Amino acid sequence: MSEPPSSHPVSTAGPVHLIGSGLLGASIGLALTRAGVPVTLEDASPAAAALARDVGAGDLVTPGEEGRAEVRVVVIAVPPDVTADVVLTALRRFPDAVVTDVASVKTIVLRELWEAAEAGTISPADLARYVGSHPMAGRERSGAAAADPDLFAGRPWVLVPHPGSDPAALLAVRNLAVDLAATPVRMAAEDHDRAVAAVSHVPQVMASVLAARLLDAPESALALAGQGLRDTTRIAASDPRLWAAILVGNAGPVADLLAAARDDLTRLEEALRGAAEHGPLSPGAMAAASTTVDRGNLGVSRIPGKHGGARRDYAEVEVLVPDSPGELGRLFVAVGELGVNVEDFAIEHASRQKVGLATIAVLPDAAQRLADGLHEKGWRVVGA
Amino acid sequence: MSEPPSSHPVSTAGPVHLIGSGLLGASIGLALTRAGVPVTLEDASPAAAALARDVGAGDLVTPGEEGRAEVRVVVIAVPPDVTADVVLTALRRFPDAVVTDVASVKTIVLRELWEAAEAGTISPADLARYVGSHPMAGRERSGAAAADPDLFAGRPWVLVPHPGSDPAALLAVRNLAVDLAATPVRMAAEDHDRAVAAVSHVPQVMASVLAARLLDAPESALALAGQGLRDTTRIAASDPRLWAAILVGNAGPVADLLAAARDDLTRLEEALRGAAEHGPLSPGAMAAASTTVDRGNLGVSRIPGKHGGARRDYAEVEVLVPDSPGELGRLFVAVGELGVNVEDFAIEHASRQKVGLATIAVLPDAAQRLADGLHEKGWRVVGA
Numbered sequence: 001m002s003e004p005p006s007s008h009p010v011s012t013a014g015p016v017h018l019i020g021s022g023l024l025g026a027s028i029g030l031a032l033t034r035a036g037v038p039v040t041l042e043d044a045s046p047a048a049a050a051l052a053r054d055v056g057a058g059d060l061v062t063p064g065e066e067g068r069a070e071v072r073v074v075v076i077a078v079p080p081d082v083t084a085d086v087v088l089t090a091l092r093r094f095p096d097a098v099v100t101d102v103a104s105v106k107t108i109v110l111r112e113l114w115e116a117a118e119a120g121t122i123s124p125a126d127l128a129r130y131v132g133s134h135p136m137a138g139r140e141r142s143g144a145a146a147a148d149p150d151l152f153a154g155r156p157w158v159l160v161p162h163p164g165s166d167p168a169a170l171l172a173v174r175n176l177a178v179d180l181a182a183t184p185v186r187m188a189a190e191d192h193d194r195a196v197a198a199v200s201h202v203p204q205v206m207a208s209v210l211a212a213r214l215l216d217a218p219e220s221a222l223a224l225a226g227q228g229l230r231d232t233t234r235i236a237a238s239d240p241r242l243w244a245a246i247l248v249g250n251a252g253p254v255a256d257l258l259a260a261a262r263d264d265l266t267r268l269e270e271a272l273r274g275a276a277e278h279g280p281l282s283p284g285a286m287a288a289a290s291t292t293v294d295r296g297n298l299g300v301s302r303i304p305g306k307h308g309g310a311r312r313d314y315a316e317v318e319v320l321v322p323d324s325p326g327e328l329g330r331l332f333v334a335v336g337e338l339g340v341n342v343e344d345f346a347i348e349h350a351s352r353q354k355v356g357l358a359t360i361a362v363l364p365d366a367a368q369r370l371a372d373g374l375h376e377k378g379w380r381v382v383g384a
Numbered sequence: 385m386s387e388p389p390s391s392h393p394v395s396t397a398g399p400v401h402l403i404g405s406g407l408l409g410a411s412i413g414l415a416l417t418r419a420g421v422p423v424t425l426e427d428a429s430p431a432a433a434a435l436a437r438d439v440g441a442g443d444l445v446t447p448g449e450e451g452r453a454e455v456r457v458v459v460i461a462v463p464p465d466v467t468a469d470v471v472l473t474a475l476r477r478f479p480d481a482v483v484t485d486v487a488s489v490k491t492i493v494l495r496e497l498w499e500a501a502e503a504g505t506i507s508p509a510d511l512a513r514y515v516g517s518h519p520m521a522g523r524e525r526s527g528a529a530a531a532d533p534d535l536f537a538g539r540p541w542v543l544v545p546h547p548g549s550d551p552a553a554l555l556a557v558r559n560l561a562v563d564l565a566a567t568p569v570r571m572a573a574e575d576h577d578r579a580v581a582a583v584s585h586v587p588q589v590m591a592s593v594l595a596a597r598l599l600d601a602p603e604s605a606l607a608l609a610g611q612g613l614r615d616t617t618r619i620a621a622s623d624p625r626l627w628a629a630i631l632v633g634n635a636g637p638v639a640d641l642l643a644a645a646r647d648d649l650t651r652l653e654e655a656l657r658g659a660a661e662h663g664p665l666s667p668g669a670m671a672a673a674s675t676t677v678d679r680g681n682l683g684v685s686r687i688p689g690k691h692g693g694a695r696r697d698y699a700e701v702e703v704l705v706p707d708s709p710g711e712l713g714r715l716f717v718a719v720g721e722l723g724v725n726v727e728d729f730a731i732e733h734a735s736r737q738k739v740g741l742a743t744i745a746v747l748p749d750a751a752q753r754l755a756d757g758l759h760e761k762g763w764r765v766v767g768a
Contacts (some may be wrong), residue, residue: 101536148766195605203616208680209648210590213641215683221579224520225687231615236680252657257597258653264593269642275635290628291757296592296620299599303609329720336713347729382532
């Protein structure tokens with residue numbers, strides 16, 4: 001296995017000061033601390049700050065008592081609706097530090113900072129030390145207890161400098177992303193916000209609105225649920241307070257896409273009303289339904305595959321696995337013995353049955369060998 | 385490992401005649417053939433029928449030359465829009481057989497059959513031999529090449545008798561479901577159609593409409609895609625022709641839920657327009673966004689968990705796994721050595737990085753032992 005992250009040399013020069021010690025802040029603190037970078041932290045909630053300290057995310061400091069002149073980088077990890085205010089305060093409190101934030105929305109933060117600059121609340125020289133950022137990482141759980149120094153590994157980390165940003169500040173934030181094993185990607189604030197509306201914020205809304213349809217369904221209907229429903233609604237379990245601030249903070253781009261989705265739904269609904277009244281051959285009904293699914297086919301095919309590269313066609317081998325300790329282990333040992341690399345893996349547990357269906361994705365030329373080999377070893381390979 | 389299905393005794397008395405040899409028909413034929421039940425099959429497409437024969441789903445017969453008097457059960461697995469016609473023909477062609485279909489919509493089929501009975505096209509005695517059904521199983525691939533005798537294992541199989549159905553016919557279809565290892569569930573046609581609208585048809589539409597939003601997104605936006613987008617849009621890859629017939633065939637219940645979803649989207653969109661124009665503190669914006677996500681939380685919590693029972697809270701242990709042959713095998717061997725049963729498993733591959741994040745779900749009291757044990761064995765356990 002790989003070495004722990006502490007063995008990798010890092011470029012970030014500390015001390016780093018963290019403001020906000022939730023999942024993202026504590027994960028950053030944990031990773032930097034392990035890499036040997038001195039980290040101090042504060043949080044509006046003393047209890048949250050203490051928890052972050054306890055998980056190893058950094059040392060607590062009382063505001064006013066931190067070594068202001070020494071701090072080289074300030075990372076702000078607070079909800080999007082208070083981010084700009086905290087950035088402004090931090091630029092004044094830490095006169096020599098590069099300041100970044102990790103909020104999921106960028107335009108609204110930048111707009112508030114510009115308004116402050118125009119009002120003379122902050123000088124252009126101070127604002128030059130700010131570079132926005134957004135690590136594309138998260139999980140359904142929140143808080144420092146769920147912190148994870150590897151949270152950012154291999155994930156895109158969007159860097160959003162403004163026209164007045166100091167190149168040295170951009171480099172410092174870029175180094176921070178690389179030190180946390182993320183892949184830095186530079187984008188303008190508006191491009192970032194439209195992008196995350198499409199790949200993150202609107203998926204959240206659609207999952208939530210879909211899941212809300214289950215509120216009035218009888219239990220007998222829910223008992224028919226399969227993997228499709230589970231996949232499409234998994235993220236509906238996310239935190240309402242955080243997501244409300246994100247959606248409102250990216251209101252324009254999200255509203256535009258919701259309007260387009262609503263128009264699609266309305267068109268289909270009207271066509272289906274016709275079919276409900278006049279029968280399935282009602283003019284336009286089949287066309288509207290087919291176009292809806294067809295366009296979805298095209299849209300989903302644009303999502304890049306594994307490792308962020310072009311989508312690759314893997315072949316899938318399906319195997320029935322008894323639900324008892326060690327069976328998955330036995331399966332993977334068998335796969336390893338056959339010398340086949342697993343490109344992707346999923347297991348679906350059958351409803352009310354003590355058996356799971358494992359789907360092993362492999363390179364196409366290895367699929368037959370894997371299926372035959374597993375079958376010979378006594379596994380129930382589906383279709384073999 | 386378990387025995388092959390052929391070792392289980394079956395109740396279904398053959399010969400069984402299959403009309404339609406796509407994924408569902410061929411899977412039924414394959415399972416029955418393996419269980420020793422004689423199966424004949426036909427398909428409007430001779431090529432499709434030949435493929436089903438080649439995968440072992442049954443013997444080909446030329447319509448008119450099948451042993452009509454001998455056939456005990458006829459299973460109709462054709463698209464929903466032609467199902468009723470084929471049922472009517474089958475009831476006449478096979479005067480002693482029980483006839484069932486496996487279409488995903490039931491009310492529209494029953495309505496057409498009643499109309500035929502009222503018009504005198506079919507006698508009540510003949511109609512008594514029909515019982516509708518719907519196995520809740522499927523996959524994104526279609527056709528006999530994807531056939532799978534275990535497709536129905538552990539899945540609900542909805543039985544939809546009509547008021548005139550013969551109890552013996554219901555029993556025969558129930559036996560068929562049990563012989564294929566499915567769990568029979570009895571429902572009225574209208575209840576079935578409303579249930580599948582909520583748990584299957586509307587999720588399909590929402591995934592398709594969400595995926596369509598990606599059509600106009602730049603590549604740089606798609607590169608930010610994470611697991612949330614992948615999960616919410618996976619089923620958007622489904623077959624447009626089949627799904628158009630399903631949606632139109634269940635037009636009323638689907639339209640009702642789409643209207644409710646559209647109203648939710650419209651309310652949120654209007655609130656976000658206000659926030660885009662007047663700022664994030666615009667009245668009602670935070671409340672609308674928060675309510676949307678909140679209701680989604682409640683809806684998703686109603687989906688039953690593993691094995692169709694009550695949702696169970698598993699603890700998750702996350703491990704970083706290098707992307708090379710045998711590593712997952714090594715991981716599962718380690719898990720097996722620790723004596724921990726894997727309740728669920730998922731692997732997410734990090735974007736552009738040769739490392740995957742494995743999430744192992746286990747019973748809560750085993751999580752710490754698993755995390756510590758894997759850590760001791762040299763694995764990079766997240767958060768440990």
